[in-house]
Amino acid sequence: MNTLLEVDGLTVRLPVAGELRTVLRDVSFSLDSGSTLGLVGESGSGKSMTVRTIARLLPDGADVRGGVRFDGAEVFDLRADALRSYRAKDVAMIFQDARAHTNPVRTIGDFLTETMRTNDRMPKPAARKRAQELLAEVGIGDPERRLRQFPHELSGGLLQRVMIAAAVAARPRLVLADEPTTALDVTTQAEVMTILGRMQREYGMAMLFITHDLELAGAVCDETIVLYAGQVMERQASVRLHQDPLHPYTAALVQARPEIDRRVDRLPAITGHPTTAYEAPDGCAFAPRCRFAEERCRAGVPPLLQIGPSGTRCVRMPGLRGQMVRQQHIGSPSNEEIPR
Numbered sequence: 180m181n182t183l184l185e186v187d188g189l190t191v192r193l194p195v196a197g198e199l200r201t202v203l204r205d206v207s208f209s210l211d212s213g214s215t216l217g218l219v220g221e222s223g224s225g226k227s228m229t230v231r232t233i234a235r236l237l238p239d240g241a242d243v244r245g246g247v248r249f250d251g252a253e254v255f256d257l258r259a260d261a262l263r264s265y266r267a268k269d270v271a272m273i274f275q276d277a278r279a280h281t282n283p284v285r286t287i288g289d290f291l292t293e294t295m296r297t298n299d300r301m302p303k304p305a306a307r308k309r310a311q312e313l314l315a316e317v318g319i320g321d322p323e324r325r326l327r328q329f330p331h332e333l334s335g336g337l338l339q340r341v342m343i344a345a346a347v348a349a350r351p352r353l354v355l356a357d358e359p360t361t362a363l364d365v366t367t368q369a370e371v372m373t374i375l376g377r378m379q380r381e382y383g384m385a386m387l388f389i390t391h392d393l394e395l396a397g398a399v400c401d402e403t404i405v406l407y408a409g410q411v412m413e414r415q416a417s418v419r420l421h422q423d424p425l426h427p428y429t430a431a432l433v434q435a436r437p438e439i440d441r442r443v444d445r446l447p448a449i450t451g452h453p454t455t456a457y458e459a460p461d462g463c464a465f466a467p468r469c470r471f472a473e474e475r476c477r478a479g480v481p482p483l484l485q486i487g488p489s490g491t492r493c494v495r496m497p498g499l500r501g502q503m504v505r506q507q508h509i510g511s512p513s514n515e516e517i518p519r
């Protein structure tokens with residue numbers, strides 16, 4: 180498969196109260212055409228900033244180091260016309276809150292046909308016909324009537340299907356999906372994910388899929404990246420992430436998730452609070468919360484260590500491999516329980 184997207188040593192700082200604050204630190208990964216990469220991590224870890232940087236939608240005054248290459252072209256070198264075309268045709272975004280990304284006084288038809296009419300100069304009847312086809316493709320019945328409706332007349336699930344229809348309208352090669360199902364109930368989530376997966380296959384699109392949900396990432400994504408404090412902590416094939424995590428943070432996330440077949444009195448929470456990239460301590464950003472931390476973890480930022488096709492930013496790897504999930508309990512472990 181061809182590499183479609185390459186993110187290379189990306190460090191992003193944003194202006195806050197007169198100073199630049201780091202939100203992403205040395206983020207690198209690549210994504211092949213047609214494949215799906217998950218991006219998971221706690222709130223504030225930099226998931227949305229990563230997709231905003233890829234789409235070049237950062238606030239004014241942002242300082243960006245490193246590169247984002249799409250199909251070999253450096254995204255931050257694109258001039259106005261090329262950038263417009265990149266955003267309109269090459270990448271599409273789907274957001275968590277579909278309602279916030281529609282105009283309440285414009286119909287679904289206006290929303291769906293606007294880009295076709297302005298970018299592709301499609302005549303109105305052809306654009307409406309295409310919009311009807313798109314609604315049918317995402318499983319929305321009676322598309323003619325739906326085009327005349329306003330966003331408030333559609334449920335959250337239907338509106339997210341409209342967003343998917345809008346995202347695939349230009350047949351983009353990359354979809355940036357930022358928690359597209361988080362605001363939906365479980366049944367609707369499953370329906371929307373089925374449609375998104377089908378559209379992705381039919382249109383041959385690559386997808387960067389952001390979620391808080393490790394299970395969902397495991398089900399949907401070929402590979403998953405775990406972000407913490409604006410850094411990539413681990414990258415692995417999604418199917419392996421649960422059985423064989425390669426980073427104590429991933430192991431803690433795996434351990435903290437609820438399981439239907441496991442009866443526990445209390446779910447193990449990850450102790451401490453997530454930190455931002457800006458406030459991260461010297462050395463390993465996860466060290467203050469890591470039960471395996473030792474002196475050398477604080478000596479410097481751990482490099483991303485390659486283990487086969489996977490990567491981990493932990494100096495105690497591969498020594499801890501296979502021991503973290505089993506060894507993690509509720510409460511503080513005795514020193515004997517922690518593998519050294």
Ligand SMILES: Nc1ncnc2c1ncn2[C@@H]1O[C@H](COP(=O)(O)OP(=O)(O)OP(=O)(O)O)[C@@H](O)[C@H]1O
Pocket residue numbers: 193194195202220221222223224225226227228229238455456
């Ligand atoms: N416009 C902004 N200016 C300055 N800092 C920002 C801005 N937007 C976000 N941040 C900071 O960037 C960091 C990463 O935020 P981001 O929105 O990427 O997190 P996230 O992983 O998407 O979290 P969530 O799961 O809550 O959506 C956070 O520390 C956040 O406070």
Ligand code: SF4
Pocket residue numbers: 426427428463464465466467469470471472473476481492493494495496
């Ligand atoms: S480097 Fe040290 S503190 Fe960081 S995750 Fe690995 S064991 Fe924990």
Ligand SMILES: [Mg+2]
Pocket residue numbers: 226227228357
């Ligand atoms: Mg976010």
